[in-house]
Amino acid sequence: MIHDPTKRYTSTSAHQANLQERGITIKSTGISLHAELSDEDIKDVEAHQPTKGNQFLINLIDSPGHVDFSAEVTAALRVTDGALVVVDTIEGVSVQTETVLRQALAERIKPVMIINKVDRALLELKLSKEELYQSFRKTIESANAAIAPYVDPAVGDVQVHPNQGTVAFGAGKDGWAFTLRQFAIMASNKFGVKKERMMERLWGDNFYNQQTKKWTKNSNDPERERGFNMFVLTPIYQVFNTVMGSDETKHAMDPDVVALCERMGITMKGEAREFKGKALLRDMMQKFLPAAEALLEMMIIHLPSPVVAQKYRAETLYEGPMDDKNAVAIRDCDPSPDAPVMMYISKMVPSADRGRFFAFGRVFSGTVKAGLKVRIQGSDYIPGTKVQTKAIQRTVLMMGGKTEPLEDCPAGNICGLVGIDQFILKSATLTTDESAHNLRVMKFSVSPVVNVAVTPVNAQDIPKLVEGLKRLSKTEPGIIVKTSESGEHIISGAGELQLEIALKDLEEDHANIPIKKSNPIVECTRPLISHTNFRPRNCAATLISSRARKVAQ
Ligand SMILES: Nc1nc2c(ncn2[C@@H]2O[C@H](COP(=O)(O)OP(=O)(O)OP(=O)(O)O)[C@@H](O)[C@H]2O)c(=O)[nH]1
Numbered sequence: 001m002i003h004d005p006t007k008r009y010t011s012t013s014a015h016q017a018n019l020q021e022r023g024i025t026i027k028s029t030g031i032s033l034h035a036e037l038s039d040e041d042i043k044d045v046e047a048h049q050p051t052k053g054n055q056f057l058i059n060l061i062d063s064p065g066h067v068d069f070s071a072e073v074t075a076a077l078r079v080t081d082g083a084l085v086v087v088d089t090i091e092g093v094s095v096q097t098e099t100v101l102r103q104a105l106a107e108r109i110k111p112v113m114i115i116n117k118v119d120r121a122l123l124e125l126k127l128s129k130e131e132l133y134q135s136f137r138k139t140i141e142s143a144n145a146a147i148a149p150y151v152d153p154a155v156g157d158v159q160v161h162p163n164q165g166t167v168a169f170g171a172g173k174d175g176w177a178f179t180l181r182q183f184a185i186m187a188s189n190k191f192g193v194k195k196e197r198m199m200e201r202l203w204g205d206n207f208y209n210q211q212t213k214k215w216t217k218n219s220n221d222p223e224r225e226r227g228f229n230m231f232v233l234t235p236i237y238q239v240f241n242t243v244m245g246s247d248e249t250k251h252a253m254d255p256d257v258v259a260l261c262e263r264m265g266i267t268m269k270g271e272a273r274e275f276k277g278k279a280l281l282r283d284m285m286q287k288f289l290p291a292a293e294a295l296l297e298m299m300i301i302h303l304p305s306p307v308v309a310q311k312y313r314a315e316t317l318y319e320g321p322m323d324d325k326n327a328v329a330i331r332d333c334d335p336s337p338d339a340p341v342m343m344y345i346s347k348m349v350p351s352a353d354r355g356r357f358f359a360f361g362r363v364f365s366g367t368v369k370a371g372l373k374v375r376i377q378g379s380d381y382i383p384g385t386k387v388q389t390k391a392i393q394r395t396v397l398m399m400g401g402k403t404e405p406l407e408d409c410p411a412g413n414i415c416g417l418v419g420i421d422q423f424i425l426k427s428a429t430l431t432t433d434e435s436a437h438n439l440r441v442m443k444f445s446v447s448p449v450v451n452v453a454v455t456p457v458n459a460q461d462i463p464k465l466v467e468g469l470k471r472l473s474k475t476e477p478g479i480i481v482k483t484s485e486s487g488e489h490i491i492s493g494a495g496e497l498q499l500e501i502a503l504k505d506l507e508e509d510h511a512n513i514p515i516k517k518s519n520p521i522v523e524c525t526r527p528l529i530s531h532t533n534f535r536p537r538n539c540a541a542t543l544i545s546s547r548a549r550k551v552a553q
């Protein structure tokens with residue numbers, strides 16, 4: 001479980017850390033989290049899907065929000081079953097949020113949502129409770145409008161609803177978040193009604209009259225307040241107002257703060273007794289509404305387990321007949337030794353050993369372990385043709401930039417493989433069955449249309465450049481490396497920022513030589529003339545900075 005929200009678990013190198021300062025994730029990074037739920041919580045999981053025991057393993061992949069790195073998102077979605085979509089309270093649903101939602105739904109990935117940076121609405125925008133409710137409502141409505149055209153009965157309801165617990169609200173940076181479930185549990189004790197009934201009342205036009213102690217749908221009653229505002233936002237506003245409300249920010253030992261902490265059942269121990277202002281606010285909010293709890297609960301209850309998800313994903317994933325043994329094993333998420341291994345490698349992740357890669361992917365059937373010989377079927381594999389069969393040397397768990405040894409990796413799980421990287425280009429299907437067809441190649445939502453030509457500063461470095469380009473192409477899902485008719489080496493990407501990073505990686509890591517680069521040239525691939533509304537444009541080398549389109553996801 002993530003306990004320290006100030007720690008960044010998902011930055012993998014100094015270069016990435018540098019980009020993180022600019023507020024951008026450039027590479028998907030996997031991390032596995034362990035969670036344990038109470039028996040009471042398990043009942044809610046069981047209400048949504050079959051489950052066993054109280055322990056859960058969550059394989060989380062943090063992926064970039066910037067449009068240039070959409071290919072990283074596609075690669076992450078292929079190996080997951082659910083998505084936690086992060087939307088900004090102030091910006092709302094952006095074009096890129098819609099793109100990610102569309103990508104997720106195309107892969108039959110179920111989304112849940114968190115509306116982040118709620119702190120800014122209170123501290124900077126100083127929104128009233130009703131204004132904040134209306135802003136949340138609008139954001140959720142826009143997300144659901146984006147989802148609506150892709151509703152897929154096989155996956156179930158993929159829209160998000162606060163009153164069902166599929167929307168969380170919070171401030172990731174400060175480590176606090178909640179869903180209506182937490183507040184419904186608190187309020188259901190007070191009102192003696194069921195939690196599910198309470199969740200219904202905590203969203204939408206459900207108002208409470210303190211005098212009559214009655215719930216009403218009538219917003220004209222002057223004595224009433226919206227359930228969400230009264231029972232969810234009021235305690236949050238109280239914390240913010242008490243600590244940050246006056247000119248002087250409050251100290252943890254201030255009588256108002258002590259009294260509020262007592263009412264909320266929060267204790268301030270050790271160094272927390274010295275906190276004041278924002279540090280105090282952060283500490284109180286984390287204790288009141290710990291983000292890890294809310295988010296893990298939401299993901300465990302509402303995102304499907306591999307067993308549930310593979311039932312409906314099998315037909316979109318597997319290219320072979322739906323009644324062959326591989327399709328059946330995928331559909332059943334069968335980890336048994338008799339089941340054929342079907343694994344999809346979605347990404348090649350550079351290892352500390354220069355020039356070597358972990359083959360990162362998802363086991364859809366069977367169990368992968370060291371020594372197992374697998375057929376390596378590339379993206380252009382034609383069933384019935386010969387392919388290389390290689391033994392897996394080791395299986396590893398990817399933990400941010402680090403790895404941990406793993407004994408084996410059964411169906412439904414994600415892992416990295418050591419020892420087969422030389423035989424995989426970008427992605428592959430691994431299988432133990434000779435008759436197996438491929439797992440479908442990923443469909444990227446952006447095309448690589450920006451080109452840069454590269455040459456080594458020193459001509460004798462050409463072999464190093466060629467080798468470096470091979471490595472770059474291997475590890476970057478959205479980058480294509482090609483040679484032009486005149487023999488120039490061209491790198492194509494989705495945008496300027498993606499290319500800038502690829503070139504830096506090439507120069508400093510993959511090739512490790514000084515490189516000359518041409519200016520980026522935008523390819524004009526689609527003929528626009530056929531569309532009557534378009535005036536013809538000769539697509540010149542004008543590059544609209546993709547950075548301007550940066551959106552916080
Ligand atoms: N006020 C406030 N700022 C936040 C919060 N969460 C993140 N930020 C800030 O928003 C910026 C972006 O945060 P990241 O966590 O890098 O966002 P991201 O969604 O991972 O961005 P990409 O990886 O580029 O898609 C940083 O400057 C954070 O400090 C929050 O809850 N409140």
Ligand SMILES: [Mg+2]
Binds near residue numbers: 024025062063064065
């Ligand atoms: Mg990020």
